[in-house]
Amino acid sequence: MDKTDFRDAMARLGAAVNIVTTDGPAGRAGFTATAVCSVTDDPPTLLVCLNRGASVYPVFAANDALCVNALGAGQQAVSGLFGGKTPMAERFAGVAWHAESTGAPVLDDAAVSFDCRVVRRTEVGTHDVLFCEVQSLAAHAEPHALVYFGRAYHELRLAP
Numbered sequence: 001m002d003k004t005d006f007r008d009a010m011a012r013l014g015a016a017v018n019i020v021t022t023d024g025p026a027g028r029a030g031f032t033a034t035a036v037c038s039v040t041d042d043p044p045t046l047l048v049c050l051n052r053g054a055s056v057y058p059v060f061a062a063n064d065a066l067c068v069n070a071l072g073a074g075q076q077a078v079s080g081l082f083g084g085k086t087p088m089a090e091r092f093a094g095v096a097w098h099a100e101s102t103g104a105p106v107l108d109d110a111a112v113s114f115d116c117r118v119v120r121r122t123e124v125g126t127h128d129v130l131f132c133e134v135q136s137l138a139a140h141a142e143p144h145a146l147v148y149f150g151r152a153y154h155e156l157r158l159a160p
């Protein structure tokens, strides 16, 4: 199986765009992730796949808290900031954050955010799969979403 064929096929799947953040003994970091998925609701658990080659990897490897912040319509620029080579302080500047129980940065304006403890980690190929138990969540008053599909961003809003 050619890697390019796999990626072309994956580009046919729409996925929520998330900013995954952490803070703790190794410091603060965040990256853009579409590889996020619900695992079980008992206990409420989701998974995040993180490339071990990413600059943020050592920080996520050492901290046990993370927050999955799903972006909403109009937040494409935030995804761009956290999806590339931008220095960490610059990624966090310009948008408002607060902390819940774990201390991981929660995006004030997220469509929905899940404050988590990392409870298990598994290495698969180039990535670590982080299993995360949800400690608390917050949802925006108005449901809307940002989806990555066909290598482009798309906005979703509920019909009024």
Ligand SMILES: NC(=O)c1ccc[n+]([C@@H]2O[C@H](COP(=O)([O-])OP(=O)(O)OC[C@H]3O[C@@H](n4cnc5c(N)ncnc54)[C@H](O)[C@@H]3O)[C@@H](O)[C@H]2O)c1
Pocket (backbone or CB within 6 Å): 006, 007, 008, 010, 011, 034, 035, 049, 051, 126, 151
């Ligand atoms: N799961 C991931 O690690 C992941 C997912 C999306 C994007 N990205 C990063 O963003 C860049 C741009 O992505 P794009 O969607 O515009 O074009 P792309 O052709 O690089 O990727 C298409 C799709 O393939 C999957 N994919 C890409 N790189 C992957 C990887 N290293 N491991 C597992 N799945 C992967 C994703 O579903 C992605 O949306 C990628 O080159 C990659 O660095 C990584």
Ligand SMILES: Cc1cc2c(cc1C)N(C[C@H](O)[C@H](O)[C@H](O)COP(=O)(O)O)c1[nH]c(=O)[nH]c(=O)c1N2
Pocket (backbone or CB within 6 Å): 017, 030, 031, 032, 033, 034, 035, 036, 049, 050, 051, 053, 054, 055, 056, 079, 082, 083, 084, 085, 086, 148
């Ligand atoms: C739309 C989109 C989606 C994803 C990404 C990018 C973009 C633009 N990236 C890549 C990830 O965000 C990037 O590697 C980090 O920002 C770290 O980059 P640096 O290594 O610091 O340049 C990414 N990386 C990862 O490990 N898991 C993922 O699910 C995703 N998903």
